[in-house]
Amino acid sequence: MLDLKFIRENPSLVKEGIKNKGEMGDVDAILDLDEKRRQIIQKVEALKHERNDLSQQVSILKKEGKSADTVIQRTRDISQSIKDQDEELKNLEISLKNELDRLPNLPHSSVPVGKDATGNVVIRAWGKIPEFDFEISNHLEIGERLDILDFPRGSKISGRGFPVYKGQGAKLERALINLMLDTQSNEHGYKEIFPPFLVNRDSMYGTGQLPKLQEDMYFCELDDLFLIPTAEVPITNLHRDEILAIEKLPLKYCGYTACFRREAGSWGKETRGFLRVHQFNKVELVKIVFPETSYQELETLLKDASRILELLGIPYRVVELCTGDLSFGAAKCYDIEVWSPAEKRWLEASSCSNFEDFQARRMNLRFRRSTTSKPEFPHTLNGSGVATSRLMVALLENYQTDEGSVMVPDVLRRYTGFNLIKRED
RNA sequence: GGAGAGGUGCCGGAGUGGUUGAACGGGCACGCCUGGAGAGCGUGUGUUCUCUUAACGGGGAACCGAGGGUUCGAAUCCCUCCCUCUCCGCCA
Numbered sequence A: 001m002l003d004l005k006f007i008r009e010n011p012s013l014v015k016e017g018i019k020n021k022g023e024m025g026d027v028d029a030i031l032d033l034d035e036k037r038r039q040i041i042q043k044v045e046a047l048k049h050e051r052n053d054l055s056q057q058v059s060i061l062k063k064e065g066k067s068a069d070t071v072i073q074r075t076r077d078i079s080q081s082i083k084d085q086d087e088e089l090k091n092l093e094i095s096l097k098n099e100l101d102r103l104p105n106l107p108h109s110s111v112p113v114g115k116d117a118t119g120n121v122v123i124r125a126w127g128k129i130p131e132f133d134f135e136i137s138n139h140l141e142i143g144e145r146l147d148i149l150d151f152p153r154g155s156k157i158s159g160r161g162f163p164v165y166k167g168q169g170a171k172l173e174r175a176l177i178n179l180m181l182d183t184q185s186n187e188h189g190y191k192e193i194f195p196p197f198l199v200n201r202d203s204m205y206g207t208g209q210l211p212k213l214q215e216d217m218y219f220c221e222l223d224d225l226f227l228i229p230t231a232e233v234p235i236t237n238l239h240r241d242e243i244l245a246i247e248k249l250p251l252k253y254c255g256y257t258a259c260f261r262r263e264a265g266s267w268g269k270e271t272r273g274f275l276r277v278h279q280f281n282k283v284e285l286v287k288i289v290f291p292e293t294s295y296q297e298l299e300t301l302l303k304d305a306s307r308i309l310e311l312l313g314i315p316y317r318v319v320e321l322c323t324g325d326l327s328f329g330a331a332k333c334y335d336i337e338v339w340s341p342a343e344k345r346w347l348e349a350s351s352c353s354n355f356e357d358f359q360a361r362r363m364n365l366r367f368r369r370s371t372t373s374k375p376e377f378p379h380t381l382n383g384s385g386v387a388t389s390r391l392m393v394a395l396l397e398n399y400q401t402d403e404g405s406v407m408v409p410d411v412l413r414r415y416t417g418f419n420l421i422k423r424e425d
Numbered sequence B: 001g002g003a004g005a006g007g008u009g010c011c012g013g014a015g016u017g018g019u020u021g022a023a024c025g026g027g028c029a030c031g032c033c034u035g036g037a038g039a040g041c042g043u044g045u046g047u048u049c050u051c052u053u054a055a056c057g058g059g060g061a062a063c064c065g066a067g068g069g070u071u072c073g074a075a076u077c078c079c080u081c082c083c084u085c086u087c088c089g090c091c092a
Helices: A004-009 A011-021 A027-063 A069-101 A139-145 A151-157 A168-187 A201-206 A232-239 A291-312 A358-362 A388-398 A410-416
Strands: A121-126 A191-193 A225-227 A243-245 A251-260 A279-289 A316-320 A332-340 A345-354 A366-368 A379-387
Touching: A004 A011, A004 A027, A011 A027, A027 A069, A121 A291, A139 A388, A168 A191, A168 A251, A168 A279, A168 A291, A168 A379, A168 A388, A168 A410, A191 A232, A201 A232, A201 A358, A232 A251, A232 A279, A232 A379, A279 A291, A279 A388, A291 A316, A291 A332, A291 A345, A291 A379, A291 A388, A291 A410, A316 A345, A332 A388, A345 A388, A358 A379, A379 A388
Parallel strands: A191 A251, A243 A366
Antiparallel strands: A121 A316, A251 A279, A279 A379, A316 A332, A332 A345, A345 A379
């Protein structure tokens, strides 16, 4: 959520930011509602002031044993008027909040202006794109051949987009998660969190998935709970409605969760294998930091996430998203993309974003610089560190051998307990 | 799911209709005292909205789990919901 005062004072900046993001949002309607709201607040508060005074008089008159009937009658009239105007005020505030909820965060001034993914800028690349002197297979063929992935049976038991990992595949998945968690917590200083996978409305609103992205999420109607699309939601919301002491900042959390996405609106696109699934695993990094350092923190977050790919020896590149490709709540975002030899293209494995105070404001997350200073909104950041589905694609494809097996990267061997994935039966 | 208890400020804990934003205690901050520290004493200590001011500041409104209601007036009475704790039942 944007600061209403900021919108009031910088309407043209806000309009420009929304436009560059390709989002909707009626700034003029907001300004109009805000104006009306403040007018009615003034009227209502004057009336309440008068009522408070008169009630006081009633109290005094009664104590003195005098009749208070005329004062009571006047107060009764005022109270009715207050009731009517409070109702009007409430409606105005609901409308105003509805509009505000739909306003996206504004892009940071450093973000390149662009319409869509074609406007993104490649920042750097790491690793050598492998060349093979044999006919390579894609991750689906490898998974089937080695009997480590089973998409057809996933479809049978759940539906399309719910992968099943088997044998060495399951162990490999578990190894990846452990490697990532250990690296982020032991080496990069993120505190490990194992959060719930179902969250309530307030949490979904806090990180900005609601109201706009409701269609993208699995929803348990009976309990009014949502399956998390990312660990960002439960972890960032850990401190919702809190005022953090200064010593707590910066906060760094990492956590593994399964992630659930309906992927509504992307039917027919990338339906094969791991490229687009409804359930996947991810280790997420979350930071809650001082506003003045959040952009440095974004750079280190990006480094911490990409470190995983370096450990695994998987070629990747970093892309800075342009304004038009930024998500609803992000002010700046880097994608990390891994190389798929079979697809011959880059696949998004991580997004590292700075939300500035957009989420903090929504979830009323604040901090205090000293015991006597006013609460301020910290900045929140998060990044996948990283998602295993696309990582699995890159790993299987990059490490395949001419014998049809897959080498396990060195760092993973102590987690998997084997060096090579080959057909077991 | 059944029965009971409870949700008040940073914390503990009063308060059952009228200057109660809230006694009292603790904590914390500032000041005095001290060679220094402690003890002691004194002062202060919420948030949000709004008006006003160049600013410091000042005026006002709201907030005692949430939302409604009764009343001239609600932390206090009534209703609904949420949460926590204890016991019982069920269950991985």
